[in-house]
Amino acid sequence: MGHEKLLANETATIEYLATSLKSRLPRVIWFQNTPDHYFANMLDELNALGGAEYVGLFFSPPPADSVLARLPENSHCLFIGTGGVQQHAVGWSTRPMRPDAEKIIAAAVFDVAIVGGYDYPIKRWIIQHCRRLGRPVALFADSNIHAEFDGTAKKALKRLAKRLLLRRIIGNLDKVLCANSSGVEYWKYYGSPASSLLISTYYSDVCGATLPDHSFRDGLLKRCGINTETIRDRRLLFTAARLVPAKGLHLMISAYRQQDLAAKGWIWVVAGTGPLEAELRQQAGELDNNGIYLVGVQPHDVVKGLAGQAEAFVLPSVYEPHGIVVSEAMGAGTPVIASDAAGAAIDLVEPGITGWLFRNGDAADLARVLKEATDDPHKLAAMRPACRAKFEDWYGRYSPLVVVPKLVAELCGK
Numbered sequence: 001m002g003h004e005k006l007l008a009n010e011t012a013t014i015e016y017l018a019t020s021l022k023s024r025l026p027r028v029i030w031f032q033n034t035p036d037h038y039f040a041n042m043l044d045e046l047n048a049l050g051g052a053e054y055v056g057l058f059f060s061p062p063p064a065d066s067v068l069a070r071l072p073e074n075s076h077c078l079f080i081g082t083g084g085v086q087q088h089a090v091g092w093s094t095r096p097m098r099p100d101a102e103k104i105i106a107a108a109v110f111d112v113a114i115v116g117g118y119d120y121p122i123k124r125w126i127i128q129h130c131r132r133l134g135r136p137v138a139l140f141a142d143s144n145i146h147a148e149f150d151g152t153a154k155k156a157l158k159r160l161a162k163r164l165l166l167r168r169i170i171g172n173l174d175k176v177l178c179a180n181s182s183g184v185e186y187w188k189y190y191g192s193p194a195s196s197l198l199i200s201t202y203y204s205d206v207c208g209a210t211l212p213d214h215s216f217r218d219g220l221l222k223r224c225g226i227n228t229e230t231i232r233d234r235r236l237l238f239t240a241a242r243l244v245p246a247k248g249l250h251l252m253i254s255a256y257r258q259q260d261l262a263a264k265g266w267i268w269v270v271a272g273t274g275p276l277e278a279e280l281r282q283q284a285g286e287l288d289n290n291g292i293y294l295v296g297v298q299p300h301d302v303v304k305g306l307a308g309q310a311e312a313f314v315l316p317s318v319y320e321p322h323g324i325v326v327s328e329a330m331g332a333g334t335p336v337i338a339s340d341a342a343g344a345a346i347d348l349v350e351p352g353i354t355g356w357l358f359r360n361g362d363a364a365d366l367a368r369v370l371k372e373a374t375d376d377p378h379k380l381a382a383m384r385p386a387c388r389a390k391f392e393d394w395y396g397r398y399s400p401l402v403v404v405p406k407l408v409a410e411l412c413g414k
Contacts, residue, residue, distance in 0.1 A: 013078045017055065017108040026052040026111040026412045028404075030140075031126060033116055035062045035077060037300065038324075042203035043076055045401055052112075052408050057105070059097070059120065080104060097122060105129065112411050113137045114177070114404075118169050131172045136411035139169075140200070142179040142322040144343040145186040146360070166190045174411060177403070179322040180343035200403035201344075202324045204395060206331030208388070210308030212381070217309040220302050224269065224295035234267045235377055238310035238334075240303045240325050241317070243274030243294070248316035248339060248361070250276075253283050253292065255316075255367035259374065262291030266374055268314070269306060271298040308332030311380045312373055317342055318361050330354060331391040333384040337369055348394055354387045 021027055032039055035058045046054045053076075060081035080101040105126060113130050115123050115137060130137035148159055170176075170192050177200040178184045184197050217236065218228040237256075241247040249270065256268055273296050284292045298306075307313055313329035313336045320342035327344050329336050336355035338345035349355040356373060358365040373380060396402070 010078065013055075013076075014104055014107075017078075017104065017110070019109060021109055021111065024053070025050075026408060027109070028052050028054045028112045028114060028408055029057055029108060029110045030054060030114045031057050031059070031116055031123065033120075034058065034060050035079065038203050038205065040077060041205055042400055045203075046404060047076065049401070049405055051405050052412075055110075059122065078104075110135065112408050114140055116140045117142075118166075124169060127169060127172045136174045137172065138175040138177055138407060138411070139173050140177040140179075141183060141187070142202075142343065143186040144180070144182040144321040144341070145189055146182055146341050146343070146346070147319055147321060148186065148189070163190060175407060177400075177407070180347045182343040182346050183321070198403055198407065199398045200400050200407070201327070201395070201398045202322065203400050204324070204327055204331060206304070206328050206391070208332075210305075210332045210334075212309060212311075216305070220305045220309065221269070223302055224271070224293070224298055224306075226269070226293055226295065231267055234265050235374070236306070236310045237261075237266060237268040237312055237314050237337075237374075238271075238306045238329075239268070239314045239316075240271045240298075240307065241315065242272050243270075243276040243280060245276065246317060246319040247272075248318040249280055250283060251318075251361070251363040251366050252314055252316045253280065253287075254363040255370050256292065257287065258363070258367040259370050261370065261374060262287055264374065266311075267291055267293060269293045269295060269310075271295055271303050271306065273297050304328065304332070307334060310334055311377055312337055312355070315339070315342055315345065316358075316366060320345075327391060327395065330387045331395065333388040335373070335380050335383045335387055337366075337373060339366075348390055350386075350390065354383060354390045 039056060043054045043056050056077045058077065058079045058081060061079045080098055082096045082098050106129065113126065113135060115126055118124055118139060127137055149155060173196065175196050175198060176187050176192055177198055178187060179201050181199060184199060187197055188194060221228050241249065243249060277294060280294060281288045307329040313334045315323055315326055315336065315338040317323065317339055318341060323342040323344040326336050326338055326342060326348060330348050336345060336349050338349060338357060339360045340346065340357045341360040345357060349357050351357060356369040358369045
């Protein structure tokens with residue numbers, strides 16, 4: 001930690017968290033739901049900056065196929081949850097914890113806590129625990145004001161219940177780190193003081209803009225199981241998303257079919273899995289594996305590569321608090337087509353310059369945008385420098401590597 005103490009194993013991590021902070025750097029405990037490589041890499045880079053030491057406590061174990069399942073001996077991660085990722089989808093109010101989870105947290109010595117979200121009881125307990133100790137606590141949230149209104153009575157009742165819940169939480173927080181500007185508006189709506197709100201988006205490991213390379217692209221598509229001989233010289237639309245209702249993939253199938261994009265030489269590749277796969281394949285019909293390719297979960301390097309090699313990245317979500325895939329695609333120089341419900345897209349997509357936004361849930365409007373984008377592939381290529389420049393400016397201001405160290409210094413009184 002902070003290149004000062006290496007944590008050899010789980011027991012050593014727990015013991016280390018309970019040690020005194022005398023003559024040490026400020027210690028930050030960051031609580032997060034599910035571990036992934038983004039978060040682990042972010043902690044590595046924050047620790048390398050040297051101004052504080054960061055420990056990640058996760059409310060679930062790492063997925064079996066994750067690199068985090070094989071952590072090095074000097075890991076700064078501790079897994080206090082016991083249930084697998086899929087188990088967590090069963091209920092929003094429970095999460096299986098190891099029996100000594102609260103005891104570990106209560107014994108921990110730290111200067112600042114950052115809690116990822118407020119959706120589980122143990123997170124709300126942690127916020128209250130910090131307040132009892134007099135320790136600064138910040139909330140990291142990807143909430144989005146555009147998901148709060150749909151004109152229904154059900155949504156109105158949910159807003160009322162959320163106001164009652166958030167009133168107490170907000171009163172115990174020092175700061176709220178919002179993933180995008182729509183998140184800032186969300187927390188203002190629910191009563192957070194403007195002075196407590198900061199934009200600190202998700203960590204990104206995009207290194208730079210990608211230049212289209214057909215041989216590289218074909219290699220990636222072959223890894224996805226696609227016969228590239230049958231799609232030679234086709235142009236690529238790409239999506240990385242779970243196959244669930246919130247991602248709006250049915251809208252894209254309708255719009256793709258309406259614009260007859262297969263006949264116009266465009267393929268649409270979707271990386272991800274989920275319960276709607278059979279339904280989406282049925283909707284695609286004769287286009288399944290003949291223009292529309294559902295290729296399942298793919299390794300991170302394949303997803304990143306295809307996001308950079310595509311002529312355009314598409315995210316048709318009907319509900320998307322943030323959408324890290326938007327920033328990753330744009331960071332690679334790829335124009336983005338997204339619904340106006342996606343928080344990252346609202347911040348990053350400038351219509352006709354870095355991509356297009358369409359009306360949430362409106363397949364006809366998506367078809368209109370697709371026509372504008374695909375009718376002139378040369379315009380898409382010409383947009384790539386603007387996409388990268390927009391990402392660099394936005395991420396340069398709101399990267400957690402920029403915002404979080406300043407926040408920790410402020411909360412520690414430096």
